[in-house]
Amino acid sequence: MATLINVARAADARDNDVTPQDVYWNRRDFMKVVGAGLIACGSGLTGCETSDGARAAQAAVPDLPAIRGAVASPFSTSEKVTDYDDATSYNNFYEFGTDKRDPSRYAGSLITSPWSVTFGGAVGKPGEVALEDLLKPHPKEERIYRHRCVETWSMVIPWIGIPLADVLKRRDPTGSAKYVAFRTLHDPRQMPGQRGRALEWPYREGLRIDEAMHPLTLLAFGMYGRELPNQNGAPLRLVVPWKYGFKSIKSIVRIDLVSEQPRTSWNMAAPGEYGFYSNVNPEVSHPRWSQRKERRIGDFRKRATLPFNGYGEQVASLYSGMDLKKFF
Amino acid sequence: MIPTKRGQALAAAIGLIPALLLVARFLGDDLGANPIEEITHKTGLWALRLLLLSLAVTPLRNMTHWNGIIPFRRTFGLLAFVYATLHFSTWLVLDHFFDWSEIVEDISERPYVTAGFTAFVCLLPLAATSTRGWIRRLGKRWTKLHRLVYLAATAAVIHYWWLVKSDVTEPRYYAVALAVLLAPRLVLLRQRAG
Numbered sequence: 001m002a003t004l005i006n007v008a009r010a011a012d013a014r015d016n017d018v019t020p021q022d023v024y025w026n027r028r029d030f031m032k033v034v035g036a037g038l039i040a041c042g043s044g045l046t047g048c049e050t051s052d053g054a055r056a057a058q059a060a061v062p063d064l065p066a067i068r069g070a071v072a073s074p075f076s077t078s079e080k081v082t083d084y085d086d087a088t089s090y091n092n093f094y095e096f097g098t099d100k101r102d103p104s105r106y107a108g109s110l111i112t113s114p115w116s117v118t119f120g121g122a123v124g125k126p127g128e129v130a131l132e133d134l135l136k137p138h139p140k141e142e143r144i145y146r147h148r149c150v151e152t153w154s155m156v157i158p159w160i161g162i163p164l165a166d167v168l169k170r171r172d173p174t175g176s177a178k179y180v181a182f183r184t185l186h187d188p189r190q191m192p193g194q195r196g197r198a199l200e201w202p203y204r205e206g207l208r209i210d211e212a213m214h215p216l217t218l219l220a221f222g223m224y225g226r227e228l229p230n231q232n233g234a235p236l237r238l239v240v241p242w243k244y245g246f247k248s249i250k251s252i253v254r255i256d257l258v259s260e261q262p263r264t265s266w267n268m269a270a271p272g273e274y275g276f277y278s279n280v281n282p283e284v285s286h287p288r289w290s291q292r293k294e295r296r297i298g299d300f301r302k303r304a305t306l307p308f309n310g311y312g313e314q315v316a317s318l319y320s321g322m323d324l325k326k327f328f
Numbered sequence: 329m330i331p332t333k334r335g336q337a338l339a340a341a342i343g344l345i346p347a348l349l350l351v352a353r354f355l356g357d358d359l360g361a362n363p364i365e366e367i368t369h370k371t372g373l374w375a376l377r378l379l380l381l382s383l384a385v386t387p388l389r390n391m392t393h394w395n396g397i398i399p400f401r402r403t404f405g406l407l408a409f410v411y412a413t414l415h416f417s418t419w420l421v422l423d424h425f426f427d428w429s430e431i432v433e434d435i436s437e438r439p440y441v442t443a444g445f446t447a448f449v450c451l452l453p454l455a456a457t458s459t460r461g462w463i464r465r466l467g468k469r470w471t472k473l474h475r476l477v478y479l480a481a482t483a484a485v486i487h488y489w490w491l492v493k494s495d496v497t498e499p500r501y502y503a504v505a506l507a508v509l510l511a512p513r514l515v516l517l518r519q520r521a522g
Contacts, residue, residue, distance in 0.1 A: 083361075085361075086360075086361035087361075089360065089361060090360060090361030090362060094494075094495070098494075098495040101360065151493070153362055153365075196495070196497075198494050198495040199494060270493075270494065288438055288439070288490065288491070290430065290433065290434070290438075295362065295364070297361045298361075301425060302425070
């Protein structure tokens, strides 16, 4: 997988995660060793060869338009980026089915152009904005963020996007809003999973206003130097890297500035398991599993989960004095 | 027609195909982005399916009066045990890497793991006493011991139901299948009691 963007690489801001050698013995290396050994022992039984990266049953990712001119960000991590194939074939996007491979198989039915986002609530400039008009005024950035799913797997994704704060400021917020509410498209014809009841549709998410205005919070429209694949939340999604992945709502059509804490889909589905804040926290387990470790996709062994997914330096102050076990 | 040892061997070989397929996919790097999760999931599914299949044998015999089917009960049961062992080992080794404090915590504090562990523990004595020698040795007690299979199957279905995040569609199918397979046994129980 080659990175295709023309990016001036700024110096990396932090080198906080020095990954130990054994964790870096990733899946491919492991398989080369074991695969070679098994084949030497006569695995001609199965008649299979090890082919580097061969994936028989993966849906082909369409050649998406490249995005040029994204500027490197000091917020990017220097950790190893997840394989593009993995990032685009292992997704939770229940609008297309609940299996991890369903979004890459079935998201082709999503029409991402034309697309617009409707702004409402406590803003001086409400209304529908075409996606191109929404993005045009803002210089695009490449942000390589850690992405941590509540299910305990994680990835490192090079997103391309613009700060949500800048987009919201252009809507002239009146200042009375305490929260930002987001909604995904609701169209079962395009999103067949919405005919089922895995979640209540449309998918809803929300942030406190200071979380939404935080410099880390990104409105992403690209990844790996190209436009977002449908299965990753095309054409516009949120990325809040210090929270569990389900907070990073995909295929956004509505953004409202509101005064009441908005209802969020996973909290509606299981209030005891998914809270509003959902900050990555190894000390607060999901009722059914521990959050102390995670599997970085591509790695063999699990690694320790970091508070706020390693973004504590930037965001811990937002929650000073808050009982994070109570406000999980 | 009584199935020969060859028939049972054939059934066992067929029952191992899913495991062989997993190996083939592993060698071809075709297990997706999270191979350990895929292996855990598939071995668990086949353990459950084969366990339910073994529970289907007796009702089928009672309906068809074909005694020849009975030996397959053990074949399916042992296959279920093989897959359950693979499933449990994958979890123990590849997921937790012998982190015993975490393993113990999971088994004791996460209900779905408790259920899964219960199912596995129930299968152990059943697999160990599956031979004709043991049937002879234990006599009537063998039948009583092997009623543990009902607890194993129930715990396995609960394990699956409890580990799913929100979409219980799949576990529900297995729960229905289990209910259908347990129903005749409950009827029998009530008949004996009444």
